[in-house]
Amino acid sequence: MTSKVFISLRLPIDPMGAFDAFTREISSWWRPDPLFRITAQGDGELAFEPGIGGRLVTHLDNGETFEIGRISAWEPGRRLVFGWRQSSFSPEQSTEVEVCFEPVGKETRVSIEHRAWDTIPQRHAARHGFPEHVTLQRVADWWRRSLAALLGGLRPAG
Amino acid sequence: MSAPSVDLTLAALADPHRRGVIDLLRQRPHRAGELAQAMRLSFPAMSRHLRTLRRSGLVEEGRDEFDSRVRIYRLRPDAIASLRSWLAETDAMWARQLLALKAHVQKARK
Numbered sequence: 001m002t003s004k005v006f007i008s009l010r011l012p013i014d015p016m017g018a019f020d021a022f023t024r025e026i027s028s029w030w031r032p033d034p035l036f037r038i039t040a041q042g043d044g045e046l047a048f049e050p051g052i053g054g055r056l057v058t059h060l061d062n063g064e065t066f067e068i069g070r071i072s073a074w075e076p077g078r079r080l081v082f083g084w085r086q087s088s089f090s091p092e093q094s095t096e097v098e099v100c101f102e103p104v105g106k107e108t109r110v111s112i113e114h115r116a117w118d119t120i121p122q123r124h125a126a127r128h129g130f131p132e133h134v135t136l137q138r139v140a141d142w143w144r145r146s147l148a149a150l151l152g153g154l155r156p157a158g
Numbered sequence: 159m160s161a162p163s164v165d166l167t168l169a170a171l172a173d174p175h176r177r178g179v180i181d182l183l184r185q186r187p188h189r190a191g192e193l194a195q196a197m198r199l200s201f202p203a204m205s206r207h208l209r210t211l212r213r214s215g216l217v218e219e220g221r222d223e224f225d226s227r228v229r230i231y232r233l234r235p236d237a238i239a240s241l242r243s244w245l246a247e248t249d250a251m252w253a254r255q256l257l258a259l260k261a262h263v264q265k266a267r268k
Contacts, residue, residue, distance in 0.1 A: 005249040009256040013263050021263050029255075029262035036251040095168065110259070112252045 008111035015101040016077040018108040022099060023048045023080065039066050039087035048082075050074060056082045069097070077101055084114065167241045170214030175199060176207050180233065183217065187232035 011018050021029070032043035044058035044066065056068040069083025080099040098113045170176055178197050182188055188196075194204035208231060211217040215234060222228035 005245060005252060007249065007252045007256060009260055011260050011263050012267065018263070021266070022259060025262065029259045031254060031258045033251060033254060036247045110256065112256065114248050114252060 005114040006111065008109055010104060011108050011110055012106075013108055014077075014106065015103050015108045018101050018110055019077045019080070022101075022110065023050065037086070038068060056084075072096075073098075166214040167216060170211050170216055171241075173207065173210075175203075176211055179207060179211060179231075180216065183231060183233045187220070187230045189222070189228055189230050193231065 011021075013021065026046045026048060030043065030046050037043060038058055039060060041060045041062060041064075044060040046056065046058045046068070048071070049055045049057065050071075052071055052074050054071045054074065056071065058066050058068060060066060066087060067085075069085055071080070071082045073079055073081035078101055080101075082097055084095045084097045096115045098115070100109075100111045100113075102109045102111070171180070175197055179193055182193060182196055190204060190208060191201065193208070194201050197204065199207070208217065208219075211231075212219060215236070217231050218234050220230050220232065222230050
């Protein structure tokens, strides 16, 4: 049983450029959203501290720095894995985000897998013939299928 | 009991035995003894898992309607709903962020 969110999008740039944009320029493209807040003070200005053991942090308006997660894989142009914790989580609880950069011709497919508790690495569906022309592909397996079943199964009892 | 928080829910579901309990409780409420037997765990071990699941808000404890000495366990729908909404929000959040990244890359190349 796994619980994860999987989403991918093609970018008009090579994998190294996509990796650089994702990491170095995150403060330029990140869009805060009132419905999904990293901290109670908002999202702040996100920044990666490069390399394994580095961190993804956010600098808040009040001068504080909040650690979103530790970086556990840093492979420029290929792969990035970091922890993901919102301030509403307890200190010991974290989820994990894996970002993969795969060349598609002169472009790059960037895929994000956000794993909630099943952290066994899995081969990406993208490597097994994702539709080429789909620009925004979303697969979210357990939570959609099993949780829907779970909720369905609850109705007769509750 | 207040609304269960998603981090407690995720922590509770991090254990395969507890996920097994959730799967069993999806079918119907169970007694603690039945759960221990089905999961091949000792009664004290199952009690510990049930305590964690109760604290997470995923599961609630009640009394058997025929024998009030017997405790039965069942799922709480609102805990599952809060997990589901967190996952849906996470999915929507990354979709938005990737589109923002794409717009950023396109702008930089012009």
